[in-house]
Amino acid sequence: MNCPYLDCNYRKIQTDTIHCPDCSRYLKTCERCSSPNRAFAVYCCECGKLLPESDADWPAFKGGWQRLGLNRFVLNRRIPELGTGEMGGIQLSDPCKSLLICDRHLFAISQSGEIKVADISQNHIREVTSFHAGGNIYAMPVIERGSLYMAAEKELLAYSLGNLFSQKAPVIPRWEISSDGTPIRELLAFQNRLFFTLTYPDRHHEIHALDSIRSVQPKPPEKLCAGPRLSSIAGHYTEKVKKVYFLSEDQIGLRLHLTDYSKNSGAEAVSLMVKGAPSPFRERVPIAVIGARIFLVFRKEETLCRLDANTGEVDRQFCKNIREFAMAGINDPVATISEGLFFQRINKKVDIGNNQTIKGSPLILKDCAVVVGMRDGNVHLYDLHNPALPLIWSVSEHSDEEITVLAASQNIIAAGNDKGRVRVCRLV
Ligand SMILES: [Zn+2]
Numbered sequence: 001m002n003c004p005y006l007d008c009n010y011r012k013i014q015t016d017t018i019h020c021p022d023c024s025r026y027l028k029t030c031e032r033c034s035s036p037n038r039a040f041a042v043y044c045c046e047c048g049k050l051l052p053e054s055d056a057d058w059p060a061f062k063g064g065w066q067r068l069g070l071n072r073f074v075l076n077r078r079i080p081e082l083g084t085g086e087m088g089g090i091q092l093s094d095p096c097k098s099l100l101i102c103d104r105h106l107f108a109i110s111q112s113g114e115i116k117v118a119d120i121s122q123n124h125i126r127e128v129t130s131f132h133a134g135g136n137i138y139a140m141p142v143i144e145r146g147s148l149y150m151a152a153e154k155e156l157l158a159y160s161l162g163n164l165f166s167q168k169a170p171v172i173p174r175w176e177i178s179s180d181g182t183p184i185r186e187l188l189a190f191q192n193r194l195f196f197t198l199t200y201p202d203r204h205h206e207i208h209a210l211d212s213i214r215s216v217q218p219k220p221p222e223k224l225c226a227g228p229r230l231s232s233i234a235g236h237y238t239e240k241v242k243k244v245y246f247l248s249e250d251q252i253g254l255r256l257h258l259t260d261y262s263k264n265s266g267a268e269a270v271s272l273m274v275k276g277a278p279s280p281f282r283e284r285v286p287i288a289v290i291g292a293r294i295f296l297v298f299r300k301e302e303t304l305c306r307l308d309a310n311t312g313e314v315d316r317q318f319c320k321n322i323r324e325f326a327m328a329g330i331n332d333p334v335a336t337i338s339e340g341l342f343f344q345r346i347n348k349k350v351d352i353g354n355n356q357t358i359k360g361s362p363l364i365l366k367d368c369a370v371v372v373g374m375r376d377g378n379v380h381l382y383d384l385h386n387p388a389l390p391l392i393w394s395v396s397e398h399s400d401e402e403i404t405v406l407a408a409s410q411n412i413i414a415a416g417n418d419k420g421r422v423r424v425c426r427l428v
């Protein structure tokens with residue numbers, strides 16, 4: 001079998017390997033015919049089969065369809081036995097805004113729209129390419145089916161990831177669409193559709209959807225909802241269930257909006273009134289969805305609550321005074337509170353130490369740990385079952401560099417900071 005990369009003529013690739021023995025690049029193996037394909041390939045180059053998305057992908061931490069700090073990979077060792085093996089880093093020209101992982105490649109995106117891509121499949125990371133989206137980034141970009149979708153200033157951009165390997169050609173968008181609202185606050189790619197939230201100067205918000213995003217030219221955007229108070233957008237995506245949720249609030253009350261893509265007959269949109277809301281909801285904290293349960297924070301005592309999407313009923317209240325949260329399971333939030341972290345599972349507050357502050361959202365390594373970025377530039381990993389003593393990973397020697405964003409893929413953790421430094425480590 002030949003190497004699928006255009007600039008490598010290597011033959012005789014073993015089909016069980018994940019790297020080309022000659023150019024050492026990552027290979028994506030077809031389940032049907034075992035042919036090696038390039039990273040970010042959507043269809044097999046030999047037999048045309050749709051290639052599966054990997055369990056190791058981290059399409060977005062807080063901008064994607066899961067909106068959970070949930071990594072599907074299970075580490076079978078606990079924090080006291082785990083150490084951090086350095087894999088190297090990338091330097092961006094300004095603060096790191098977002099980190100995405102797809103096909104064992106890390107995408108580091110800066111606030112001003114610089115994008116650097118690195119191969120993280122081997123012991124040391126290797127920068128593959130860099131380009132610029134041409135404007136400031138306010139919404140976390142998303143990766144879906146071989147494309148990177150970004151919002152830069154007043155523009156929506158789609159980049160074909162396959163394009164990143166043709167070194168001769170500059171990286172140019174597959175399509176560009178301008179929007180009159182600014183800034184574009186949020187993106188979510190789902191089933192050939194891109195949802196996005198616009199914020200207007202009078203503080204009213206609108207959620208729009210762009211259809212046929214996988215095509216050469218999408219259809220003009222359609223307005224789905226407008227109002228003074230809208231939540232973030234979150235999706236639930238499995239083989240059989242494909243649903244997108246968001247909430248809106250006005251004088252009449254709180255309303256849950258749901259678009260169901262599960263049926264072949266097309267998208268079906270419904271909305272229902274929420275019952276039992278303790279107060280107005282907190283827009284700043286993104287919602288999360290697991291199955292038919294929505295997790296959101298209400299202003300009254302900053303309480304995290306669970307909402308049954310079938311009945312519209314708020315059916316459970318979790319912890320209070322929360323700033324951010326991630327779900328380790330359907331009844332199992334881990335929340336950032338003013339004193340540190342709260343673990344619902346063991347009903348325990350964990351002190352993070354004097355003069356320490358957690359920045360951003362926690363990230364969950366499934367059944368193993370919660371990872372948090374700190375203001376002093378370190379990353380702390382707490383065992384989910386016994387969080388007394390954290391494993392500390394030092395991302396920078398400078399204590400004035402704050403962690404801005406985290407990402408995880410299998411046993412790999414990536415962290416970005418406000419000086420544009422991005423570091424990667426493997427838990428070993
Ligand atoms: Zn090769």
Ligand SMILES: [Zn+2]
Pocket residue numbers: 030031032033034035044045046047048049
């Ligand atoms: Zn194939």
